[in-house]
Amino acid sequence: MLNAPKIFLTIGGKHQRHAMLVLMIATLLLLPFITDVLLGRGWVRIVDFAMLYIMLALGLNIVVGYAGLLDLGYIAFFAVGAYCYALTGSPHLALAFPMLFPDGVHLSFWIVLPLAALIAGGFGVLLGAPTLGLRGDYLAIVTLGFGEIIRIFLNNLNAPINLTNGPQGISRIDPISVSGVSLNATQEIFGITFPSVHLYFYLFLAFTALVIFISQRLEKSRIGRAWMAIREDEIAASAMGINTRNLKLLAFAMGAMFGGASGALFAGFQGFVSPESFSLMESIMVLCMVVLGGMGNIAGVILGGVLLALLPEILRHSVVPLQQALFGKSIIDPESLRMLMFGGALIAVMLYRPAGLWPSRVRRRELNTDEADEKV
Amino acid sequence: MSIDSTQNHINPVRPDPSTGSGLKADVEGWAGFDKLSPNGIKNSSNSINNCLLEVSDLQVAYGGIQAVKGISLQIAPGELVALIGSNGAGKSTTLKTLAGLLQPVSGEIQYDGNSLKNIAAHQRVSMGIALVPEGRGVFARLTVAENLQMGAYSRNDKSEIASDLVRMYELFPRLAERKDQLAGTLSGGEQQMVAMARALMSRPRLLMLDEPSMGLAPLMVKKIFETISDIAAQGMSILLVEQNAKLALQVAQRGYVMESGAITLSDEAKELLGSEAVQRAYLGG
Numbered sequence: 001m002l003n004a005p006k007i008f009l010t011i012g013g014k015h016q017r018h019a020m021l022v023l024m025i026a027t028l029l030l031l032p033f034i035t036d037v038l039l040g041r042g043w044v045r046i047v048d049f050a051m052l053y054i055m056l057a058l059g060l061n062i063v064v065g066y067a068g069l070l071d072l073g074y075i076a077f078f079a080v081g082a083y084c085y086a087l088t089g090s091p092h093l094a095l096a097f098p099m100l101f102p103d104g105v106h107l108s109f110w111i112v113l114p115l116a117a118l119i120a121g122g123f124g125v126l127l128g129a130p131t132l133g134l135r136g137d138y139l140a141i142v143t144l145g146f147g148e149i150i151r152i153f154l155n156n157l158n159a160p161i162n163l164t165n166g167p168q169g170i171s172r173i174d175p176i177s178v179s180g181v182s183l184n185a186t187q188e189i190f191g192i193t194f195p196s197v198h199l200y201f202y203l204f205l206a207f208t209a210l211v212i213f214i215s216q217r218l219e220k221s222r223i224g225r226a227w228m229a230i231r232e233d234e235i236a237a238s239a240m241g242i243n244t245r246n247l248k249l250l251a252f253a254m255g256a257m258f259g260g261a262s263g264a265l266f267a268g269f270q271g272f273v274s275p276e277s278f279s280l281m282e283s284i285m286v287l288c289m290v291v292l293g294g295m296g297n298i299a300g301v302i303l304g305g306v307l308l309a310l311l312p313e314i315l316r317h318s319v320v321p322l323q324q325a326l327f328g329k330s331i332i333d334p335e336s337l338r339m340l341m342f343g344g345a346l347i348a349v350m351l352y353r354p355a356g357l358w359p360s361r362v363r364r365r366e367l368n369t370d371e372a373d374e375k376v
Numbered sequence: 377m378s379i380d381s382t383q384n385h386i387n388p389v390r391p392d393p394s395t396g397s398g399l400k401a402d403v404e405g406w407a408g409f410d411k412l413s414p415n416g417i418k419n420s421s422n423s424i425n426n427c428l429l430e431v432s433d434l435q436v437a438y439g440g441i442q443a444v445k446g447i448s449l450q451i452a453p454g455e456l457v458a459l460i461g462s463n464g465a466g467k468s469t470t471l472k473t474l475a476g477l478l479q480p481v482s483g484e485i486q487y488d489g490n491s492l493k494n495i496a497a498h499q500r501v502s503m504g505i506a507l508v509p510e511g512r513g514v515f516a517r518l519t520v521a522e523n524l525q526m527g528a529y530s531r532n533d534k535s536e537i538a539s540d541l542v543r544m545y546e547l548f549p550r551l552a553e554r555k556d557q558l559a560g561t562l563s564g565g566e567q568q569m570v571a572m573a574r575a576l577m578s579r580p581r582l583l584m585l586d587e588p589s590m591g592l593a594p595l596m597v598k599k600i601f602e603t604i605s606d607i608a609a610q611g612m613s614i615l616l617v618e619q620n621a622k623l624a625l626q627v628a629q630r631g632y633v634m635e636s637g638a639i640t641l642s643d644e645a646k647e648l649l650g651s652e653a654v655q656r657a658y659l660g661g
Contacts (some may be wrong), residue, residue, distance in 0.1 A: 174605030229515050229526050238570075239475055241501030241530030241578060368494075 028205060032198040043313075044197040047263050048269065050309035051204035052262050053260055055276035056304040057289040058211045058298065059258025064287065065360075066224055067251035067294035068231025070140040072283055073127070073147020077120040077256040079154060079278035081263025083164060084116035086273045094213035096162040113264050120260020121253040123150075128252030132245055135234070147283050156273040169274025174202065184271075200269050207265065215298050218254070227251055288342075292349050294356030303358050312338045384591070396540060426581055427486070428453045428613050429474070434483035436466070436473050443469040445637035446483065451582065451615055456608040458616045458624035460658060461634035466618040468510050470634070471586050475507040476500045487582070502530040506580035510587050512571040516560025520551050523559050523570050527577030537577070544573040547603070565596030572603065583607070584615045589623065601627055621658035625649045633658075 003106050027034075035043045060074045085092055087105070094104035107115075131139055150173065158166030175184030175196075183199040193297060218224045228246050231238040238244045267273050285308060293304020312334075319334040434568050436444040444466040452459050457515040461467050474485060476497030485490045485492040492500065515523050524544055528537045545552035548569045554562060559570050568588055575583060589597040594634065599618070605627045618624035625645040626632050633641035633654060641653065648654050 225518075225522070225526065226529065228518060232515035232517055233509075233513040235477060236509050236515065237526075238497045238525050239501065239507040239509055239513070240478060240574070241498045242526075243496070243498045353437075 020060035023114060028057055032201045032230055035197075036198070041195065041197065044195075044201060046310065046313045048197055048200050050306055051201070051208050052266050052269075053210055053286065053309040054302050054305035055204075055211050055262040055265075056259060057288045057293070057301045058208075058215050059255045059262070060286050060292050060297070061296065061301045062215065062218065062227075063255035063351035064253050064290055065301070066219065066231065067227040067248060068129055069248065069251060070136060070143070071252075072140045072280075073150070073289065074143075074255070074259060074286055075278045075280075075283040076150035077123060077125075079273075079275070080120045080123050080261040081116040081258075081260030082267040082273045082277070083170070083263075084119050084260070085112050085264035085267035086173050087163075088112050089116075089268065090170050090172050090291065092165055092170045092172075096165075106174060109178065109268065113261055116264035117257040117261040119267065121257040123250040123260075124254075124256025125249050127256075128249045132248060144280065144283075147278075149278060151275050151278050151280075156350075164275075167275060169272060169276075171272045173267055173271045173273070175199070175271065176265070183252030183268075199286040204265060204269075207261070212298060212302075214305065219298070221305070223247065225251065240263070256314040278353065292346065292356060294358040294360060297356070300356050300360065302359030304356070307357075308342075311342070315341070349354065364369070388559040418483055425450055428455075428488060429615070430484075430486040430608070431470075432484045434470070434473065434485065435481040436469050436478055437481050438469075441635055441653075442481075444473070444480075447540055447630050447632075447634070447637075447639045449639065449642070453581075453613050454608075454611045455630065456604075456614045456616060456628045458618060458621075458628035459634060460618055460621040460624050460631060460648075460654075462619065462658070464636070465634040466637040467634050468586055469511075469659060471507060471584050471615070471617050474584060475505060476557055477507075490564075498530070501578050501580075504581035505584070506575040506578045506582070507584045508568075508571045508575045508588065510607070511590065512564075512567045512568045513566045514559040514574070514607060517558060518647075519556050520570055521555040521561070523574050524551075524555075524577050527574035540577055540579070543574065547576075547606075548573055563596075565592050566598065566601055568592065569603075572600075574609070580612070582613045582615065585616070586617050587619060588616070589620045599625065621654065622649070623656075 027309065032044045035047055057079060060071060063069050063071045063074070082233075088107050089105070091104050093101040127143065131142050134142060154164045155167055157164040158168075164170070177181050177183060177314070181187060181199075183203060184196050186196060187194050187199060226237065226242045229240060230240060230244055230247060234244055266277075288303050289304035289308045291304070292308065293352065294300020315334045315338050319332065319337055321328050321333065323330045353359070397548065408626045415549070427450045429449075431450070433446045435446050436445055436557050445468065447466075449457070449459070459467050459470065467479065473480050474492075476492070476495060476499075487500075487503065487505065495503070515526060518526070523540075524541055525537075528540065533539055545555070550566055551569055551573060554566065559567060562570065572585070572588070574597065588604065592600065601623055604614065604616065608627070616624055616628060620634075625648050628645040631641075631645045631648045632639050633648065635657075641648065641651070643651070
């Protein structure tokens with residue numbers, strides 16, 4: 001029961017659950033085609049980005065949800081992963097250092113991806129080591145600073161040596177190609193035409209599934225329980241024989257690795273990276289996905305990721321036409337409306353569902369026992 | 377010191393994690409929860425003067441402020457020793473240092489004949505030193521059963537852990553009733569039981585209790601102290617830190633009185649209970 005992929009399943013018998021699982025997988029596999037037909041190609045791209053956000057949110061969930069370490073600079077690891085991919089997969093290094101890399105690096109995707117994850121994990125330890133003694137607000141401030149430092153470095157490392165190409169960013173990044181098949185071109189497989197965005201969707205879906213699987217195993221593992229003990233009471237955890245230093249570093253590293261891997265996927269998908277994609281606002285957005293959805297609960301975090309990634313796009317596509325139909329012109333910019341709605345949603349969730357939209361098993365039980373106690 | 381030498385052998389020999397592969401817990405029995413058996417293992421690893429824990433001239437400071445100013449104390453195997461004193465005397469600081477949560481400025485801690493210098497808190501747990509922290513420190517959002525499981529974090533003998541869990545529920549029947557509840561929803565006394573059972577789950581040889589009576593109703597305090605005497609009667613070595621001097625000295629064999637970072641008195645618990653100085657300072661006349 002513990003190991004079953006039960007995150008999307010709530011009620012019903014065994015057969016019903018199997019049927020639901022099959023239905024869900026089928027829907028996910030057909031999702032790009034359904035979206036394409038119903039909403040248009042642009043929306044498939046939006047769904048692809050939503051998947052990247054889900055991966056990021058799940059990675060941050062390890063740090064914040066499991067280990068209870070508030071990280072406000074998480075997007076920095078996404079940036080590190082993205083720049084790893086961008087530097088190795090673009091002509092930039094060949095142009096900047098013709099002596100060292102006459103033809104650029106251009107490694108295989110299967111080498112760059114783990115490399116990006118590892119380097120990001122290294123940065124995670126780099127952030128974790130000096131902040132071991134910090135908790136709560138203090139840790140949040142330091143991580144916020146760390147995120148900004150990374151962004152500012154990326155912005156300014158075009159001189160004295162041009163490593164990151166500064167604010168212009170790095171373009172002409174190689175598309176991801178899986179076993180010789182480039183995902184940037186329309187491919188025909190078994191007579192079915194798969195446009196590029198569809199191909200990326202399946203790649204991201206596979207990685208999201210992997211991230212979900214790893215998160216689930218971690219949650220139930222000895223490591224996961226030790227993280228939760230640290231989250232609850234660090235002194236008691238240490239008195240239980242938990243090596244709090246190593247486990248906190250591990251949480252930072254694991255979270256950062258997920259961030260780095262999704263960063264590499266982002267760079268390959270987008271074909272262009274620049275420091276402005278990695279602003280503080282992005283870190284806060286990912287944190288909101290975790291908090292809004294339900295900290296520590298995988299299904300909740302996925303829900304938060306989907307909602308917050310799709311919300312701005314839904315607004316953009318509905319607010320302007322709606323206003324034009326009502327007033328004949330666009331009065332409110334959808335972007336400013338987005339922040340208004342976002343703030344409102346956040347306040348509403350914190351007031352009425354403080355544990356998130358889809359709280360974890362334990363949080364839910366916590367609320368239930370409170371009610372039970374009151375009845376007694 | 378009044379130590380019954382027959383209690384000596386029921387403390388099982390624990391492998392030293394700094395030398396051996398570590399966590400294979402003893403199968404023969406465990407100090408607290410097996411009845412005294414005459415054919416137990418002879419514990420030969422104690423130092424010559426027969427101390428499980430020997431602290432000499434321990435000094436601890438927070439930044440520039442010295443909280444513990446060179447104290448010395450001993451605990452023999454199977455002994456219940458009380459460390460009493462008023463607020464801010466340095467009792468909790470002493471316990472935290474013994475558990476490895478604070479680093480001493482100077483002084484020596486000998487445990488089972490080995491120095492604890494440079495041994496981290498988590499390693500001390502697998503050597504058999506368990507701390508029940510001040511304010512209990514239960515994992516509020518984990519269930520009672522999960523809390524107890526966390527206590528056995530330093531062990532990997534699954535079947536033994538399961539049987540210890542059963543013993544804990546026998547020792548604290550209240551916890552058995554509530555094993556699937558979140559620890560944070562329990563009463564203070566029940567949380568203290570969780571904290572004690574959790575510490576016992578590591579199969580300690582030395583149990584250190586930090587203010588177990590803190591914030592509890594008098595009836596619950598009585599119950600907790602009865603349990604402490606029970607555990608002690610079964611041969612566990614216990615260091616009990618308390619503000620409630622009378623209660624602590626009633627269950628303890630020996631006591632130390634701590635005042636502003638130094639030990640001012642040490643004697644048999646009975647003597648201390650009767651002593652005028654202690655009466656005046658801690659027992660309200």
